[in-house]
Amino acid sequence: MKSYRASLCVLIGASSYGIHASVVKLGLGKGYSVPDITGLQYLFGLVMLFAAFLFTRKVKMTAGQVASLLGVGVFLSLTGIFYGMSLSLIPASIAVVMLFQFTWIGVLIEALYIRKLPSKKKLVSVLFLWIGTLFAGGLGSSHGFDWTGNSLGLLYGFGAAVTFALFMFFSGKAARNVPTFQKSMIISLGGILVVLAVFQPSFIQQPSEIVGMADFGLLVAIFGNILPVVFFAIGTPHLDSSMSTIMGAAELPAAILAAMWILHEQVAVFQFAGIVLILAGIIIPQIQPGQKKSFS
Numbered sequence: 001m002k003s004y005r006a007s008l009c010v011l012i013g014a015s016s017y018g019i020h021a022s023v024v025k026l027g028l029g030k031g032y033s034v035p036d037i038t039g040l041q042y043l044f045g046l047v048m049l050f051a052a053f054l055f056t057r058k059v060k061m062t063a064g065q066v067a068s069l070l071g072v073g074v075f076l077s078l079t080g081i082f083y084g085m086s087l088s089l090i091p092a093s094i095a096v097v098m099l100f101q102f103t104w105i106g107v108l109i110e111a112l113y114i115r116k117l118p119s120k121k122k123l124v125s126v127l128f129l130w131i132g133t134l135f136a137g138g139l140g141s142s143h144g145f146d147w148t149g150n151s152l153g154l155l156y157g158f159g160a161a162v163t164f165a166l167f168m169f170f171s172g173k174a175a176r177n178v179p180t181f182q183k184s185m186i187i188s189l190g191g192i193l194v195v196l197a198v199f200q201p202s203f204i205q206q207p208s209e210i211v212g213m214a215d216f217g218l219l220v221a222i223f224g225n226i227l228p229v230v231f232f233a234i235g236t237p238h239l240d241s242s243m244s245t246i247m248g249a250a251e252l253p254a255a256i257l258a259a260m261w262i263l264h265e266q267v268a269v270f271q272f273a274g275i276v277l278i279l280a281g282i283i284i285p286q287i288q289p290g291q292k293k294s295f296s
Contacts, residue, residue, distance in 0.1 A: 001238045007286060009235030010247035016227035018254030022262040023220050032216065034084050039201030040217035042077065042192035043210075045225025048218075049185040056181045068174035069183055073190025075167035076229070081198055082160035089153030092138075098157025100133040100252060105165040106245025113169075113241070121285050122242055128281030129249045135274025136252050168244045172236030184229045191225070246285060253278055 027037045086095040104126050107118050118126075175183055196204070203209045210217070236244045253275040259265040 001234075003239065004286070006235040006238035007243070007247050009231045010239065010244050011250045011282075013228040013231030013235065014248040014251040015254035016223045016231070018251040018256075019258040019262075020220065020224035020228075021255045022258040023223050025259075025263055027216055027220060030216065032213075033202070034088075035199035035201045036203065036213070037220060038077075038080055038084070038195050038199055039192075039203065040213055041080075041220045041224040042188060042195050043203075044214075044217040044221035045229070046185065046188040046192050048221060048226055049181060049188050049229075052181040053185045057179045058182055059178055061175065061178060061182075065175040065178060066186060068170070069178070069186040070190035070193070072167060072170045072174050073187040073192075074194050075163045075170065076187065077191035077194040078163040079160050079167060080224070081195070082156045082163060086153050086157035086160060089156065090150045094137075094150075095153070095157045096137040096252065096255075097133055098154055099160045099164065100129070100137070100249065101158060101161035102165040102168070103129045103133075103245055103249055105161055106168055106248075107242040109165055109169050110240055110242035110245075118242060122246070125246050125281045125284045128277050128284065129246065132274045132277030132279075132281060133249075133252060135270050136256055136278060137274070138268065138271055164248075165245060168232070168236065168248055169241040171232045172239065172241055172244055176237045180230060180233050183233045184226075187229050187233070188225055243285060246282060249278055249282055 024037055028034075032040075083095065083099055086098060090098075107122055107126055111118050171187075175186075195201075203213065232244075235247075239247070256267060256271060256275060260267045
């Protein structure tokens with residue numbers, strides 16, 4: 001797969017995860033709890049991915065491959081759990097800035113893995129992403145925030161950043177030759193095992209409730225589980241993990257635009273400026289190689 005197609009897949013996966021935030025807010029507005037929303041996301045996601053798995057190509061897997069994919073699912077589910085806990089303790093603008101520390105964490109993980117410093121263009125890209133996140137996340141609107149008194153919320157937010165960076169890293173390296181839907185199904189299985197261990201969704205005690213939750217369950221599963229997992233599984237094996245991390249920053253602009261269109265939230269001018277900076281940070285690594293090639 002060509003790198004631009006792989007980048008597009010990661011962009012789609014990240015953007016769908018950004019839209020997922022607005023879907024979650026819709027669910028909360030309808031009275032669903034965070035454990036129910038998270039449980040529905042992974043339950044319906046696993047069911048739909050299993051259905052796709054039945055009708056697509058399969059390969060025999062080793063125990064090590066299965067374990068590695070289950071681990072990828074654990075990192076993804078922990079991201080959602082940590083981020084949800086962070087949102088419950090600190091303002092959303094602060095929580096999203098903490099989550100988006102995954103950009104430099106992902107670049108650092110890649111540098112440690114290959115034992116080589118990041119290129120200048122990647123460092124410039126991360127700088128654009130980091131500054132853009134401060135603006136797009138509306139950090140300026142959180143004046144007077146007590147950083148020391150909200151250390152637990154900040155810690156959860158940073159934990160979400162670490163686990164999301166690890167998800168991006170291992171998503172591109174675990175079981176690379178396994179078909180997409182087979183890989184995605186096992187990742188989702190790993191995710192739901194963690195969710196059920198941490199949370200106790202109401203439908204576990206009363207399975208009959210699942211029927212009434214089906215419409216929302218399908219919606220939250222599509223944007224929070226299926227599209228991100230499938231498109232990351234397609235794209236990340238063809239990119240280095242730091243590039244996948246940079247492409248993953250599309251999540252925040254998508255989240256802001258979705259909140260504006262779906263939830264009719266007000267978006268400030270400086271937040272649009274942040275979106276522009278983030279998009280610039282995403283584009284920088286893509287443009288420069290093409291420019292060099294055209295002069296060769």
